[in-house]
Amino acid sequence: MFTLFLEQLLNGLQSGVMLFLMASGLTLVFGVMGLINLAHGSLYMVGAFACAAVAAWTGSFWLGLVASLMAAAIAGALVEILIIRRLYNRDHLDQVLATFALILIFSEGTRWIFGSFPLFLSVPEFLTGTVVMPGDFQYPLFRLAIIIAGFAVAAGLFLLIGKTRLGIRIRAGEADRGMIAALGVDIDRLYTIVFALGAALAGLAGAFVGTTQSVQVGMGEPVLILAFVVIVIGGIGSIKGALVGSLLVGFTDTMGRFLLPHAFATFLDPASATAIGSALASMLIYIVMALVLFLRPSGLFGTEA
Amino acid sequence: MKGIKTTIAAVAALLVAGAAQADPVKVGMITTLSGGGASLGIDARDGFMLAVKQANNPDLEVVIEDDQRKPDVAVQLADKMIQQEKVDVLTGIIWSNLAMAVVPSAVAQDKFYLSVNAAPSQLAGKGCNANYFSVSYQNDNLHEAAGGYASSAGYENAFILAPNYPAGKDSLAGFKRFFFGDIAGEVYTKLGQTDYAAEIAEIRASGADSVFFFLPGGMGIAFMKQYAQSGVDIPLIGPAFSMDQGILGAVGDAALGVKNTSNWSKDIDNATNKAFVESFVAEYDRLPSLYASYGFDTANLLLSAMGKANVNDKEAFRDALRAADFNSVRGKFVFGPNQHPIQDIYVREVVKEGDVLTNKIVGVALKDHADAYASECSM
Numbered sequence: 313m314f315t316l317f318l319e320q321l322l323n324g325l326q327s328g329v330m331l332f333l334m335a336s337g338l339t340l341v342f343g344v345m346g347l348i349n350l351a352h353g354s355l356y357m358v359g360a361f362a363c364a365a366v367a368a369w370t371g372s373f374w375l376g377l378v379a380s381l382m383a384a385a386i387a388g389a390l391v392e393i394l395i396i397r398r399l400y401n402r403d404h405l406d407q408v409l410a411t412f413a414l415i416l417i418f419s420e421g422t423r424w425i426f427g428s429f430p431l432f433l434s435v436p437e438f439l440t441g442t443v444v445m446p447g448d449f450q451y452p453l454f455r456l457a458i459i460i461a462g463f464a465v466a467a468g469l470f471l472l473i474g475k476t477r478l479g480i481r482i483r484a485g486e487a488d489r490g491m492i493a494a495l496g497v498d499i500d501r502l503y504t505i506v507f508a509l510g511a512a513l514a515g516l517a518g519a520f521v522g523t524t525q526s527v528q529v530g531m532g533e534p535v536l537i538l539a540f541v542v543i544v545i546g547g548i549g550s551i552k553g554a555l556v557g558s559l560l561v562g563f564t565d566t567m568g569r570f571l572l573p574h575a576f577a578t579f580l581d582p583a584s585a586t587a588i589g590s591a592l593a594s595m596l597i598y599i600v601m602a603l604v605l606f607l608r609p610s611g612l613f614g615t616e617a
Numbered sequence: 618m619k620g621i622k623t624t625i626a627a628v629a630a631l632l633v634a635g636a637a638q639a640d641p642v643k644v645g646m647i648t649t650l651s652g653g654g655a656s657l658g659i660d661a662r663d664g665f666m667l668a669v670k671q672a673n674n675p676d677l678e679v680v681i682e683d684d685q686r687k688p689d690v691a692v693q694l695a696d697k698m699i700q701q702e703k704v705d706v707l708t709g710i711i712w713s714n715l716a717m718a719v720v721p722s723a724v725a726q727d728k729f730y731l732s733v734n735a736a737p738s739q740l741a742g743k744g745c746n747a748n749y750f751s752v753s754y755q756n757d758n759l760h761e762a763a764g765g766y767a768s769s770a771g772y773e774n775a776f777i778l779a780p781n782y783p784a785g786k787d788s789l790a791g792f793k794r795f796f797f798g799d800i801a802g803e804v805y806t807k808l809g810q811t812d813y814a815a816e817i818a819e820i821r822a823s824g825a826d827s828v829f830f831f832l833p834g835g836m837g838i839a840f841m842k843q844y845a846q847s848g849v850d851i852p853l854i855g856p857a858f859s860m861d862q863g864i865l866g867a868v869g870d871a872a873l874g875v876k877n878t879s880n881w882s883k884d885i886d887n888a889t890n891k892a893f894v895e896s897f898v899a900e901y902d903r904l905p906s907l908y909a910s911y912g913f914d915t916a917n918l919l920l921s922a923m924g925k926a927n928v929n930d931k932e933a934f935r936d937a938l939r940a941a942d943f944n945s946v947r948g949k950f951v952f953g954p955n956q957h958p959i960q961d962i963y964v965r966e967v968v969k970e971g972d973v974l975t976n977k978i979v980g981v982a983l984k985d986h987a988d989a990y991a992s993e994c995s996m
Contacts, residue, residue: 313822315822316818316819316821316822319818319821320814320815320818323812323814323815323818326814327812327814419651419652420651423651423655428650428655428656428659429656429863429864429866429867430656430835430838430863430864430866430867431867432866432867432868432869434842434869435846440846441848442846442847442848450821450847450848452843452846452847452848454846455814455846521811523842524812524839524842524843524846525811525812525835525838525839525842525843526811526834526835526836526838526839526864526867527867528835528838528867529652529655530652531811531835534809534811535811566814566815569806569815569816570815570818570819573804582803583803586803586804586805587781587805590781590804590805590806590807591781591805593807594781594807
């Protein structure tokens with residue numbers, strides 16, 4: 313039971329790290345440009361399809377990974393220049409409407425190019441198999457690699473935001489849009505870069521997740537909802553909040569699915585314990601979100617509105 | 618003199634036959650052609666239209682609309698088809714929740730409904746209707762067969778999982794109806810869940826000797842890939858939905874060797890099936906799935922009834938449908954008293970033919986299997 317517990321902790325960590333890649337882009341875009349981007353999940357789908365297509369074509373997962381980053385970043389930049397740019401000064405309802413239309417366009421476009429059947433994408437050969445972890449249980453090597461890669465990306469993102477000139481501009485953009493434009497920063501270009509960066513992160517998550525899941529049209533929307541939960545918990549616009557929120561959601565969801573049915577089984581018969589336990593487990597992250605909003609209405613790391 | 622008599626008889630026969638076929642039949646097909654799960658609807662449509670094309674019957678007209686897997690959209694489309702298009706027959710729905718939203722009202726308006734897939738228990742038992750025919754199966758059938766197979770294969774301790782929605786609960790109940798061993802663990806996952814790490818860890822720790830899973834579409838792809846990556850090697854059993862032709866390519870070699878139960882397979886040995894598989898590949902350049910086979914059978918059932926009766930003579934047309942006088946890709950085809958098929962359900966194994974993953978029959982799970990609800994149907 314203890315090793316199972318350890319394994320589930322790792323599973324929670326892995327799902328949290330993947331969520332962070334999605335949520336960080338979403339929160340950056342909202343923080344810097346004040347834009348609600350529902351099409352963020354579509355960029356995740358673009359990444360997964362690009363990775364699967366290029367990996368199938370060239371036989372190399374790594375080229376696929378590069379393709380996922382590029383395709384999502386290019387798609388993100390194009391969308392920003394062609395459409396999103398016109399939305400910054402509109403209210404959130406207009407943004408939601410326009411980016412929802414983008415979801416439909418991306419989904420049908422992808423279906424038009426790749427067809428309706430899910431694509432095949434597999435883990436690279438040398439990352440298959442399992443490793444024996446401390447505590448003597450087997451853990452899939454690829455999930456371990458995802459955890460490490462996810463933390464590396466998170467560290468890179470924190471360095472980028474904290475230590476580079478681009479990072480300073482992004483933070484300045486968050487603090488006062490009008491002022492940095494007045495100081496001579498090319499705000500249009502900054503916005504395009506931030507949007508492409510967020511898109512690339514989503515594309516990367518899509519490529520990683522595509523190896524363990526189904527690469528299909530519409531794969532982005534369930535993750536998008538989770539990513540929104542994460543940034544609401546973490547505080548909209550805060551990268552640190554996105555990290556803490558992602559891990560919190562990852563752990564809560566995994567441990568809830570694992571522990572709740574067991575907990576109910578101690579005083580209920582197995583059938584109803586499973587039914588009630590799994591029903592409650594699927595609500596758990598939303599309960600956590602409601603609690604956080606109740607105690608800290610602007611999220612864990614949010615600035616006061 | 619004799620010649621004249623036969624000529625008159627022939628002309629009379631022609632007139633009679635002509636009268637029987639005079640009224641054209643309009644079919645409204647509501648199926649899922651976009652969004653998640655579109656591949657199922659597309660297969661059912663392509664199978665149906667293949668039979669229509671082969672029959673080349675000018676009296677048959679088909680209108681096709683996309684329900685986007687949304688019950689409200691399906692209801693709107695059904696209303697439009699009945700009131701505006703004035704269809705005689707409805708068909709095409711893949712998902713049980715959509716079927717429950719459309720079928721009861723359509724058959725109450727005296728339209729025929731022929732199911733190419735979804736067949737919830739509500740429509741097989743107390744809610745059965747003389748205008749409703751399921752060509753595919755009753756929802757529980759393939760799961761019951763999986764339970765029967767697991768018992769006969771000597772498994773004694775099964776871990777079972779399905780999504781937390783009505784068809785998932787029916788699935789696990791169906792499995793348990795025919796499985797006589799112990800249940801090592803029973804898990805309901807979230808509908809549309811994509812990560813199964815927590816469940817696989819539990820399977821690993823459960824000590825089960827077999828795993829039964831019902832996870833249609835993308836859920837099954839995700840589960841299979843992650844299961845293979847996890848290194849757990851407890852044998853998997855599932856209904857054909859999780860191992861269907863449309864998704865095997867996306868699962869990859871992880872699916873090899875998995876046993877699944879189905880009432881159709883491309884290697885069922887009869888001339889109709891052979892011709893179906895060949896012409897489907899020729900027409901669409903891919904292997905047919907079981908949804909395509911249901912679509913094909915449904916169209917041929919309808920065509921057989923059109924040859925026998927006029928659609929506006931409801932009673933006669935209903936009898937003609939009930940007779941099921943057509944060549945099914947499944948071999949023999951008989952309707953039970955609640956107008957659901959009584960049929961053999963096979964065990965298939967995922968194999969590789971050249972570079973293509975596909976299924977091969979390895980045995981019969983249940984013979985002449987009827988559904989558990991027929992006795993509740995008073996018809």
